[in-house]
Amino acid sequence: MSGVYGRKIKMTIFGESHGASIGLVIDGLPPGLGIDIDFIKREMERRAPGRNLLSTQRQEKDAFLIQSGVFEGRTTGTPLCALIPNSDSHSKDYSILKDNMRPGHADYSGKIKYKGFNDYRGGGHFSGRLTAPLVFMGAVAKQALARYGIVIGAHINNVGEIFDRKFDPLGEETELLMSLRQKEFAVLDDVRGAEMQALILEARERQDSIGGSIECMALNLPAGLGEPFFDSLESRLAHVLFSIPAVKGLEFGMGFGFCRSTGSQANDPLYYDGDSVRTETNNNGGILGGITNGMPVVFKVGFKPTPSISLPQKTINVSEHTNTVLEIKGRHDPCIVQRAVPVVEGVTAWTVLDMLLTADIDGEV
Amino acid sequence: MSGVYGRKIKMTIFGESHGASIGLVIDGLPPGLGIDIDFIKREMERRAPGRNLLSTQRQEKDAFLIQSGVFEGRTTGTPLCALIPNSDSHSKDYSILKDNMRPGHADYSGKIKYKGFNDYRGGGHFSGRLTAPLVFMGAVAKQALARYGIVIGAHINNVGEIFDRKFDPLGEETELLMSLRQKEFAVLDDVRGAEMQALILEARERQDSIGGSIECMALNLPAGLGEPFFDSLESRLAHVLFSIPAVKGLEFGMGFGFCRSTGSQANDPLYYDGDSVRTETNNNGGILGGITNGMPVVFKVGFKPTPSISLPQKTINVSEHTNTVLEIKGRHDPCIVQRAVPVVEGVTAWTVLDMLLTADIDGEV
Amino acid sequence: MSGVYGRKIKMTIFGESHGASIGLVIDGLPPGLGIDIDFIKREMERRAPGRNLLSTQRQEKDAFLIQSGVFEGRTTGTPLCALIPNSDSHSKDYSILKDNMRPGHADYSGKIKYKGFNDYRGGGHFSGRLTAPLVFMGAVAKQALARYGIVIGAHINNVGEIFDRKFDPLGEETELLMSLRQKEFAVLDDVRGAEMQALILEARERQDSIGGSIECMALNLPAGLGEPFFDSLESRLAHVLFSIPAVKGLEFGMGFGFCRSTGSQANDPLYYDGDSVRTETNNNGGILGGITNGMPVVFKVGFKPTPSISLPQKTINVSEHTNTVLEIKGRHDPCIVQRAVPVVEGVTAWTVLDMLLTADIDGEV
């Protein structure tokens, strides 16, 4: 029971990288939302490999085919299914993986869970390709959120030892966030960006991979969004962010920095700015008690290095029950962080939209 | 819709700190599980304040009264309700909080969300007291997990700049984890523990508070637990861990350390240890592709400093629509991390039990 | 996993008839709803036995104690827990039922499901007493619905061979529906009502019981409520109505009468009544494609005779593994239909409120 999630906006994800197609179904969209196909395409392209030397040389196509839920350019309000057919599969690259378990991947865990019946080719349902439906979902959600003036944007926070500068937690211009979407390598400081890209190419040279993190900001969320306890905004965001393959860490606002801080340093004083309520600092990243306070929501997501590396690795062969050494031939991303930016934005947009659409009736008697 | 969570084992939480009582309902427990009341009491006491100078001097009683779901000492399999009556409330301490919004708390967020109708006394439904039901849930779950040989244990990872040593990610003895439950201040290195406690007392002197983090380990989980995508073990654990008040960061295994690492450093090589499959390192914290691989599950949870401090703080008065200064009199915990240890263990135990109880039918035809 | 249900308004039910108390938790109520305690009491009294000779002579008290979620007379928006303590239990009446399975009851089914660990006293969690929380839920929901001008009312459709007249499917005055709540025996035609009561007393004389049905109407629902497929209004109402003990049949509008009808007879022609859209007939009971069309929602619920009768019955003793004969001493309702009226209304009100509170964002771009 892993392929379905959401409250009002439920997403169902399906597909193996070497099956007929991957895709999603979105249930609960409001009717009448204009669907901008070109915008969705651009968002999908941000994720797709083969765009430059930093990514894999595979030519994945993320062309999508909408099967239902859109009529005359607008959502009908009924379930929307989008298919992303698989094409460039190169099955022969993966036959060795039936019994040799790649370290750092889900091969062994998945084989146990699915009792050996999972489609192991190219990672099957665990393939990073399955982030494409998440980007599609996010693209639709962003269009809905735009009607509220809500903008989600993200940049690469670090690759290896190279760190970009941070977002200003008190807020950035929406134009800045939008501009990041245009960049092939989404950073605020292009000098740092160039250093990161050098690191990545160097990792490729060494047949290795390298990790990194992403910082994400959601602007103009109304105050009052979220719930105490089990549907706090942090819980809901964490749930979908940790669904993204390779995510291993998440911190909101000051995050783990809080652990070495004091209350007098960490608390965000409130003040009236005209009629608006703001805080002087935003260490809490816009969320208190699981509920937004109107300040920008800010968090960082940590990604482990791509497990697929060409260097020889010690592992096991589950058919022969022996220890062995594995060299994974093929084309591997040395770093996935730059491709994960629209994925992080996408699941965030979905979650924010979902929580926004839960009604409260009028409080007066 | 925040008070209910879970798949097979659903927990419903209710209560305001100054209402009649707080409590929970647990739905989906298997029938016939022996309920050890004394064990539950001891777990509740680990959370309760007033045990020593480090915590608040309030005398909260976490005495609980089971209303249903237990018959002749065993679960019936029907919903189990436990009440925790409120007693030592001191309402007069909180009257000022109707309109003055405490920084770092949910006061303002909650007022917007609940349109001013929430019970603001003592934090109401946002009060840290609401972690008592989480510990009760965890105590019941731990009893169920013991039948599988699964043990959950945690220790304080840091308070301020003082760090305990870490768990060995390749595994610890269950006796070590159990022994932590006996300690008032759950650390592996008591020298460090004394230094932490000095820091906490010093913060109290300054009328301030201090943050910290907790490291948690789950031993003997079978491989194959969890799902890709939306019910990955990381997602499920993250969902409940971020439900705990004051949690602002979470990392699994190497966590954010991965972001500055390479694949060759980070991947965990597999090998056969007799018939068992183990990994030489456990940077992935026992979870790959969202599914356990049989190695210990290890993660760290970051807590912000208690927002309640006696120092004067700038804030707003929402009734008069002015900026103001607030001094919160009363008895405040200078650090909540030591009390949060059984809470982190508890929600982890609940989640692990919940995921364990989802069946798969036999794979053969 | 049976004690929790709902989408926006989740209800958790708990309790055994001979445990400490039974009760419920309601999660998702909007904040600021005035809670009229007296109204809830009156609704609970409609369900309670001992009011007259038609019902059991047990003196159940349905006094309730609100634990959370209400502050200064209004909902806070946080989970609302209400306890209904058990009192008049007479445990000695039920000791024989540990091993002798009463025909028509859940004794045997429940023993298998709960592996013998269920509380068998007085039916335990299966006791009809557990309908009291459903009435409480309904009373709160009715108060919320009143703000929309929505009224739910029901009457006894038949007891044995005696039938009341039906509601006019094109609509009744809200005053008529409200007036039924004042009656001890909720019928439209008091002559028929007297005949029904005679039948019931006669059944009591014979130490037997008798079945019946209830007709329910929901007035002033807006059009557009419900979903095609899995959350059709019929599906949602059916789900909760069949949760009521002893319910064995449900039909909407013309119901099974449709099965012997033609399209030309059954279809409801539409017309404009000023600006309103109405239908000339209402065979469809106000629901088409799972969605309301603005006409009154009308349905009938069929109840089997109370299984508890004093006549000797053949059954089994599961401890001795023998066939046996059982005579259930004690005080039994000869008919439960008159007590079930507020229960049917209550779960209907809850469902309607739940579906009403799901938001759609504005359809325009």
Next chain:
Amino acid sequence: MSGVYGRKIKMTIFGESHGASIGLVIDGLPPGLGIDIDFIKREMERRAPGRNLLSTQRQEKDAFLIQSGVFEGRTTGTPLCALIPNSDSHSKDYSILKDNMRPGHADYSGKIKYKGFNDYRGGGHFSGRLTAPLVFMGAVAKQALARYGIVIGAHINNVGEIFDRKFDPLGEETELLMSLRQKEFAVLDDVRGAEMQALILEARERQDSIGGSIECMALNLPAGLGEPFFDSLESRLAHVLFSIPAVKGLEFGMGFGFCRSTGSQANDPLYYDGDSVRTETNNNGGILGGITNGMPVVFKVGFKPTPSISLPQKTINVSEHTNTVLEIKGRHDPCIVQRAVPVVEGVTAWTVLDMLLTADIDGEV
């Protein structure tokens, strides 16, 4: 939020009759289940029109294309998506329906709910064609249930005034249930079947339609399946059965017959048949307290006449805001009951499988 339902086995349905395709995603299937494509095809054909004069002369193709979740002929355990492409659409038949609301259909309800943005062609998402995915789901579920020896079968109970004989509630041979699947017109008594078919053809002559009902039996369910209250087997079955278009009534066992019965007549006496527990009668249809007792589960589902008739009907034009008269040209089923038999079996099989796969851990300590 209507397109997703289920607990362990979640089904997501999507599609408009005139969109690119309709289909479903099944999440939660156990891995390793052999998928018999031919069996699925045969089940789909039982539903498809154009097989004989009794049904519409449209040539719908229910050819399906599996996109994911099946590898080397077995389920992988990951989400299974099947597409059913639309082809024979004849859009020009439906253009009049944008503004003229067909009586008895969801046209008006749907237009209000979806604010005019729904795809109205051919009924869009409300089209009876959307029962094809339900049959596909049922075909897969039946294959899984076969491993437990559980068989689901149904026959036409009545069309108009002509009634088939009933199933023996104490049980039928599985061969009898299986044999019904081979028949084009699934009845037990072929003489009655011929009379029904004459009635249907006569209705077609009159440009009218006629209603009917279906009786369904599930054999060999273990005792103990289901829950008290909100997930009773009746509630779960009712939820999915009322999701089927045109269903307006449902009764379990004696159903509405109970309402005119007494306890001494209705209760089912239990007895030991060797080691098995059986009941002498089965008025309760195998379900007590919402839980199976091991006897056959039996129920009847009532269908209204197909709303689409060629006779002139009074209705409204929502664009011009006038009353009007509508004649629906085109090819209409005079009766849908015979096509609904595999749909009723299908959703029943899905529900039974779903409830079977919820685990309970061992009851002993």
